[in-house]
Amino acid sequence: MFFQKQNIIDFHKHLHRDFFLDKTEQVAKKLIGKLLVREFGGQYIAGKIVETEAYLFENDPACHASVGRTQRNTPMFGPGGTIYVYKIYGIHYCVNIVTETVGRGCAVLLRSAEPILGIEVFERLRGNVTFSNLLRGPGNLAKAFNFKLEDNGLSLFTKDLFIQDYEKIAEAQIGITTRIGLQKGADLPLRFYIKGSNFISYPPSKEKPIR
DNA sequence: AACATGATCAACT
DNA sequence: GTTGATCATGTTT
Numbered sequence: 001m002f003f004q005k006q007n008i009i010d011f012h013k014h015l016h017r018d019f020f021l022d023k024t025e026q027v028a029k030k031l032i033g034k035l036l037v038r039e040f041g042g043q044y045i046a047g048k049i050v051e052t053e054a055y056l057f058e059n060d061p062a063c064h065a066s067v068g069r070t071q072r073n074t075p076m077f078g079p080g081g082t083i084y085v086y087k088i089y090g091i092h093y094c095v096n097i098v099t100e101t102v103g104r105g106c107a108v109l110l111r112s113a114e115p116i117l118g119i120e121v122f123e124r125l126r127g128n129v130t131f132s133n134l135l136r137g138p139g140n141l142a143k144a145f146n147f148k149l150e151d152n153g154l155s156l157f158t159k160d161l162f163i164q165d166y167e168k169i170a171e172a173q174i175g176i177t178t179r180i181g182l183q184k185g186a187d188l189p190l191r192f193y194i195k196g197s198n199f200i201s202y203p204p205s206k207e208k209p210i211r
Numbered sequence: 212a213a214c215a216t217g218a219t220c221a222a223c224t
Numbered sequence: 225g226t227t228g229a230t231c232a233t234g235t236t237t
Contacts, residue, residue: 053215062215064236072236090233092216109215139216182215201216 008117009037009044014162020080024099027080028054028108029192031097033169036113038145039160045118045145047135048166051111051193051200053179055096057104062185065105075153076105083154083161085147092139095147097156097163111138111180111191114199137201169194 015034020027029052037046055063064073064086075084075098082098084107096107113135115122122134122144135141156162175195178186180202193200 055215064215067237070236086215087234089214089216090235092233094215096215111215137217179215183213185215 009035009046010164011159011162013165014157015165017079017081017157019163020097020099020156021101022080022099024054024056024106024108025190027097027099028052028190029174031108031110031163032174032192032194033167035116035164035166036110036145037162037164040118040121040146043118043121045121046116046164047113047141047145048116049110049113050197051113051191053109053111053192054099054190055107055109056188056190057100057106060106060185060188060190062179062182062188063106065107069105073105076107077103078153081156083147083151083156085142085149085152087149088139093142093147093149094138095142095145095151109138110141112136112193112197112199112201113141114197132198136199 031049031052034049035046036049037044060066065076069077072086075082078098079102080099084096084098085093088094095110098107100106115131115134125146126134126140126144135144154161173195175193176189177191178189179191
């Protein structure tokens with residue numbers, strides 16, 4: 001069993017640069033079902049991505065890059081496949097994957113994932129929470145994977161951190177709603193999630209799926 | 212003053 | 225189980 005699980009992780013299946021150079025909405029959708037893999041304490045920890053949000057280069061006031069380049073959002077202007085971490089409400093971190101080409105300033109927020117490997121690590125870093133809550137919500141996901149500000153600018157193409165091809169999610173299984181927790185750009189349909197998943201941050205009942 | 216959040220608690224269906 | 229209020233807390237505008 002243990003070996004079986006370890007074998008799930010395979011760096012040779014990691015996604016390459018082109019994957020992240022696609023349109024941000026497309027990347028956000030394509031990331032659903034993929035594996036976020038990180039090395040931690042000499043082992044791999046991994047989660048299946050079940051919920052993302054896109055933040056666009058154009059006409060998106062909620063995107064941190066919409067105000068132009070600042071000290072905080074500089075990583076967003078790197079090439080697709082770069083990590084952008086920021087602190088929110090003085091307490092939590094949020095992890096984003098930069099998309100498209102250098103200088104655009106757009107990204108995908110990782111909101112929730114299903115624990116696949118390294119459950120003990122997630123439990124240690126999160127404290128006393130139920131299994132389905134371990135990687136549920138952007139702040140929690142960041143905490144469970146030990147993401148900090150210093151991780152800003154990391155690239156997703158090393159054995160220590162990468163996105164692995166994993167599960168093919170049918171188009172019909174992906175729900176789309178407006179994004180969560182914002183005022184500006186609140187009407188844009190840029191949140192993607194696996195319908196019926198127990199691991200998404202918010203039941204989309206009231207959110208009213210677009211499709 | 213606002214903010215891409217989460218934990219907690221109370222009240223409800 | 226869900227919803228709504230409230231607070232914790234740092235950084236940006």
